[in-house]
Amino acid sequence: MTTPTAHGSSSGPDGPDGPGGPDGPGDPDSEPRGAPDRPRVSVRGEAVVEAEPEIARLAVAVSARGADRRGALEDLTRRNAHLLELVREYGEAVERIESGAVTVAPQLDRRGRGERVRAYQGQVRTTVTVADLAVVGELATRCAELEMTRVDAVWWDLRPDSPVHREVRQRAVRDALRRAREYAEALGARVTALLELADEGMVGAMPVAAATGGGARARAAYAGAHEADTAPALDLEPERRTVYAAINARFTMSPPRL
Known part of the structure; x- marks a missing residue:
């Protein structure tokens, strides 16, 4: 807080003949503090x-690896199509599907020299925005059960508006x-x-799913997807947002x- 201070006249630009003096324009912002x-x-x-959060975002990654580029691409395309088909089954419960980074790269033989390719690795990252929070756990579990598919994290959030x-x-x-x-x-x-x-x-508040266990639980579902025909749906409790x-x-x- 600023307190009143005494100030005297001067012959400078803020004096009687200056812009802040009696003959000046008297701009309030030019007055001394x-x-x-x-x-x-x-x-x-x-x-x-x-x-309470209004939406949830799932970060899902689909991967493929093959000895030749075409085979890796075909597997990646097929698995990504299966993911999108599964997500679209939820209709209006899913608000938005966004494909992010796509990579297809050769993996070189570390033991040899030159550019000897030993395999091709591909990955597609997808962000799924869910409006019906009641289906988030089930959707995360079903995504994690897909072939070579990983659920990285779940974020709870508010809409921009x-x-x-x-x-x-x-x-x-x-x-x-x-x-x-x-x-x-x-x-x-x-x-x-x-x-x-x-x-x-x-x-x-920053997305907390990965920090508080949501992401870890989703990855656990991926790790155990081959241990049973059907994994139980994850029971995820939406975390309150702090703004x-x-x-x-x-x-x-x-x-x-x-």
């Missing part, structure tokens, strides 16, 4: 909101105003006007009673 008749208070507003984002921003603004009023009241003054409001951004927002604000207040 802490002018006795317009003291300012600068505060930071913060807010944290916890909410979720009303939670609006709520946390408004709470941060109210927090800044509350702080400014408390500072003003401590000086026997009151907040009179808003000068500036700057959004520092909003941060959602944080912060703003900086500047206000003017009435002259304090010191």
Whole structure:
């Protein structure tokens, strides 16, 4: 918080004949900070909101390996088609399917010299966005049962247009105003006007599935997929999202009673 400070006249550019003097334009932003008749208070507003997730994202990788390039490509294409067919069975429960990185590369013989190829390795990464959280565990299990398919992680998240984002921003603004009023009241003054409001951004808690066990459980399903004809569906509990927002604000207040 800035406090009022006394300042005298000068013959410089901010003196009587300068732009900030009686003959100048009198731009409020050009006035010295802490002018006795317009003291300012600068505060930071913060807010944290916890909410139930609205969507889940599954990271799935399909792989293929073969002695020749064509065979590896054919296997990769077939397995990726099986994955997409399975995911599409869930209809409207799946909101979006996005294919990510695709790699097909030769693997060189480490024991020999030159460019002797011993095999070809291919992989397709797919992100599946699920709107019906009740089917996430079942879908992750069925994906992990597919041939040479790995479920890397499950992320719980909010949609970009979720009303939670609006709520946390408004709470941060109210927090800044509350702080400014408390500072003003401590000086026997009151907040009179808003000068500036700057959004520092909003941060959602990082995806936690991999860190808290969701990803590990999905990989365990992949590792045990060949031990039984049908694996039991994973029981995944959606984790609440924590959203944080912060703003900086500047206000003017009435002259304090010191």
